[in-house]
Amino acid sequence: MVDEDTAHMRIDGGVFAAVLSPDFRSDNTCFAAGASGLFCSRDAGDTWKLALDATEPGEELSVLALALSPDYEHDGVLFAGMHGGVLRSWDGGESWAAKVLPPPMPTVSSIGISPVFPKDSILFAGTFEDGVLRSSDGGLNFTSWNFGLLDSRILTLVVSPDFEVDDTVFVSSESGIFRSKNGGRSWREVDLPVSAVPALSLAISPGFADDGLLFGGTESSGLYKSSDAGESWTSIMDERLSGPINCIAFSSGFLSDSSLFVATTQQIYFSEDCGVKWYEWAQIPDVMALSVSPSSEGHPQVLAGTATGGVGWALHDAVKLRATIAALST
Amino acid sequence: MKKNTSEIPKGSPRVVFQPQSGEALRRGSSILAAVVKPTLGPMPRLAAVQDIMMRNGVPELLDDGGNIARRVIEIGDRDADVGAMLLRDALCTMHDDVGDGTACAAVLFEAVFSAGLRYAAAGGDVMGLRSGLDKGMRLILSALEDMAKPIGGEDDLVKMARTICHDDEMSETLGEIFDVIGQYGHLDIVKGKRKILEREYVEGSYWESGWLSSRMITDSDKRVTNVYNAAVLLTNISLTDQDIPRLARLVELAMKHGRDSLVVVTPGVSDSVVGLLLLNGKEKEDGKFGTLAAKVAEIQPRQTLDLEDMAILTGGRVVNRDAGESLAQVKWGDLGKARRVWASRHHLGLVGGEGDKHKLRDHIVSLRKSISQIDDKYLRDLTITRVGRLMGGAAILRVGGDTDSELEVRKDLADRTARVLRESAHHGVVPGGGIAFLHCQRLLLEKASSEGQGFGFRILADAMEAPFRAILSNAGFDASHYLMQVRRSDLKSAFDVRTGNIVNAESSGIMDVVSVLQSACRTAVTTAALALTTDVLVHRRQVDPVRQAHHDRQMHRARRGVQ
Numbered sequence: 001m002v003d004e005d006t007a008h009m010r011i012d013g014g015v016f017a018a019v020l021s022p023d024f025r026s027d028n029t030c031f032a033a034g035a036s037g038l039f040c041s042r043d044a045g046d047t048w049k050l051a052l053d054a055t056e057p058g059e060e061l062s063v064l065a066l067a068l069s070p071d072y073e074h075d076g077v078l079f080a081g082m083h084g085g086v087l088r089s090w091d092g093g094e095s096w097a098a099k100v101l102p103p104p105m106p107t108v109s110s111i112g113i114s115p116v117f118p119k120d121s122i123l124f125a126g127t128f129e130d131g132v133l134r135s136s137d138g139g140l141n142f143t144s145w146n147f148g149l150l151d152s153r154i155l156t157l158v159v160s161p162d163f164e165v166d167d168t169v170f171v172s173s174e175s176g177i178f179r180s181k182n183g184g185r186s187w188r189e190v191d192l193p194v195s196a197v198p199a200l201s202l203a204i205s206p207g208f209a210d211d212g213l214l215f216g217g218t219e220s221s222g223l224y225k226s227s228d229a230g231e232s233w234t235s236i237m238d239e240r241l242s243g244p245i246n247c248i249a250f251s252s253g254f255l256s257d258s259s260l261f262v263a264t265t266q267q268i269y270f271s272e273d274c275g276v277k278w279y280e281w282a283q284i285p286d287v288m289a290l291s292v293s294p295s296s297e298g299h300p301q302v303l304a305g306t307a308t309g310g311v312g313w314a315l316h317d318a319v320k321l322r323a324t325i326a327a328l329s330t
Numbered sequence: 331m332k333k334n335t336s337e338i339p340k341g342s343p344r345v346v347f348q349p350q351s352g353e354a355l356r357r358g359s360s361i362l363a364a365v366v367k368p369t370l371g372p373m374p375r376l377a378a379v380q381d382i383m384m385r386n387g388v389p390e391l392l393d394d395g396g397n398i399a400r401r402v403i404e405i406g407d408r409d410a411d412v413g414a415m416l417l418r419d420a421l422c423t424m425h426d427d428v429g430d431g432t433a434c435a436a437v438l439f440e441a442v443f444s445a446g447l448r449y450a451a452a453g454g455d456v457m458g459l460r461s462g463l464d465k466g467m468r469l470i471l472s473a474l475e476d477m478a479k480p481i482g483g484e485d486d487l488v489k490m491a492r493t494i495c496h497d498d499e500m501s502e503t504l505g506e507i508f509d510v511i512g513q514y515g516h517l518d519i520v521k522g523k524r525k526i527l528e529r530e531y532v533e534g535s536y537w538e539s540g541w542l543s544s545r546m547i548t549d550s551d552k553r554v555t556n557v558y559n560a561a562v563l564l565t566n567i568s569l570t571d572q573d574i575p576r577l578a579r580l581v582e583l584a585m586k587h588g589r590d591s592l593v594v595v596t597p598g599v600s601d602s603v604v605g606l607l608l609l610n611g612k613e614k615e616d617g618k619f620g621t622l623a624a625k626v627a628e629i630q631p632r633q634t635l636d637l638e639d640m641a642i643l644t645g646g647r648v649v650n651r652d653a654g655e656s657l658a659q660v661k662w663g664d665l666g667k668a669r670r671v672w673a674s675r676h677h678l679g680l681v682g683g684e685g686d687k688h689k690l691r692d693h694i695v696s697l698r699k700s701i702s703q704i705d706d707k708y709l710r711d712l713t714i715t716r717v718g719r720l721m722g723g724a725a726i727l728r729v730g731g732d733t734d735s736e737l738e739v740r741k742d743l744a745d746r747t748a749r750v751l752r753e754s755a756h757h758g759v760v761p762g763g764g765i766a767f768l769h770c771q772r773l774l775l776e777k778a779s780s781e782g783q784g785f786g787f788r789i790l791a792d793a794m795e796a797p798f799r800a801i802l803s804n805a806g807f808d809a810s811h812y813l814m815q816v817r818r819s820d821l822k823s824a825f826d827v828r829t830g831n832i833v834n835a836e837s838s839g840i841m842d843v844v845s846v847l848q849s850a851c852r853t854a855v856t857t858a859a860l861a862l863t864t865d866v867l868v869h870r871r872q873v874d875p876v877r878q879a880h881h882d883r884q885m886h887r888a889r890r891g892v893q
Contacts (some may be wrong), residue, residue, distance in 0.1 A: 104558045104669060129669055130682060144533050147510050147723035150694070151687040175687035181483060186510045186723070
């Protein structure tokens, strides 16, 4: 059940994506997508409103992926991925236009957006069945570009923050991680150990152009780190991270504070030294989506969505690390 | 009294010994080397070859050493002809294998062979020299490999292509294609209908086969059959009327498991089988069940290999006639699965095969490993094509031209450039313009004193200058003037004959494919060593072509029993 306009929001069937506006500190806008639709909050998560649901009563609209334009503040563009296509909104989620993909329709599992989207209009959609679809006209048309992509079941997709220069995109599939260095037109497998796949989550450093840093969270082999743009990978030796890593999120101030978060099936962990040491951040199980923003005090604010359907904040307490996700307590 | 060779009647059998035989080999090979030498470098000169078909008496203008050598089928001097044909054979073989570097090989050969002959004439040990040349060649090959760097992205590929074809449009198109498809990518170069170059990218994997009946076409405009969410039967059994009940069972199985179509890949089907498939194609309740019978290559080993690849891509199993199997034994798990299957008259394509990705990856890795161990060119090319297919995606380049002959020439050029680009992506590149060989010269001279085979090393060291000198000479520069400058510079520098300056090789795109240089060196040195140890030339009786034709006719009549 979905209770509209409530502070303690639950999404039936689980949360698949939670995204903060690039200008979150001033517009307080965040989105959460899940098995029963897409929700929007304009007051930093205090109240949530249904932004998109099924057109027919009784039907459920499962939104698996969500991406906001880097210039969201001005263009209000966001994309939602689901079975059969991609939805685009030009007005911050008030109205939507659908791009239905050709049959047999795939399920869009992840969306990656160019960091210079207003300029190049490039958008990627990773699918469970048809590999990667690329749009160079802002999501109006999609073309399949799967050269070298041995596995077309895409679990997650990330675009380099320096995409305009390096044309780099990474995807993880059930059987490996693949990299494209030519804007998603062809793919080469990276050297992740075979025993480590599948990688459930990927995260790319905001300073990727300089540090080449990339993290991959696997299903059964814990967390992997690459410091050379995916050429080689090393396992992060921490027993607590040995289970499935559902999601990874860099702090928005990563370049100065070197902090990042990972969510396992047990809880959220936090590192402030680029993944060397890890601390427990919040004991919230089955977190499926993470998004991080600096709070007004400069501490990271973590928006989390769980497999059981809760969405809320995991706040940092200066005295003790603890979770304060009201919605998740239910 | 010794008889002068010029007095021997033309066409009579003859034996020629040293020193005449060595001199004759040098004379002939020098003529051929001189023919192809002007084509070396970025500013090649042309060779006008008289057209063998005598079409309007227009000569063929060629700038490619391999093709020029191939056109030289005889030179007047019978003794020298042996030398010319020895070198010609080596160059043609290299051209077929690598597609480039024949002029460089010819220049190197001439330098090594001439120096070797002088050494032999001075009473040197030729067999010892041969051993030295062999050791020196290995040193060069290894030094070149150490120098090689992987080729970068599209820009580097375009620059590399430009050094081969000297055609901006073709360079840019092929550079883009190889950036997308990679070193193993499946590229078909075909004749186009328009005057320009056109490229098309095809999703998934495709084979040269096609539908078995045009009645299965679903898109009549493109004359293509498309079926989705398909179960795929792979077999080398030609299906006859007896297989109809078994095939009907497979159609039911596919429907029962929620598939939207059944594809049968087989060498052949009877009309009744086509009828059954068409009938079942319309029988599903929602009328959307698709059927497709597509043929598989009939020649071996392609049939077996194609079926094996399709099975791995789709997760199916080949129902094998040779193992005594029939359709009666086929279970649901034996059928492959794919998101989309398409077939045109000449092609069969699979998109989104649902086979085990780990198995697919292992298969690709084992094929890749086997490529370097396959000596047979056809099988090696076939294996590269298979890897490209399995990796998914292919490109088609349609080459156009104003006239048929221009089209042929451009297609051949595109083929050659593509082959070199593939090599460059596979083996890496070194500084071009003869610079890489000059750096080997230093190494050879260092080793010459420490190795017992000093002469072989020194001859090779001197020969390493020959490509650089030839390139500059072809562009109108005095090589001696620039040789010292280039020697003093580092490995990143090269002489740009277009500007007359020493420039950064990489940024200026003056690069050579390392495997081409290695092949040129290997061809030149092994052929020269062979020629140096050849002491005797044996000429057979030359048969008058008119008498030969008369003789052939008589033999033919005798076989038919005609009196």
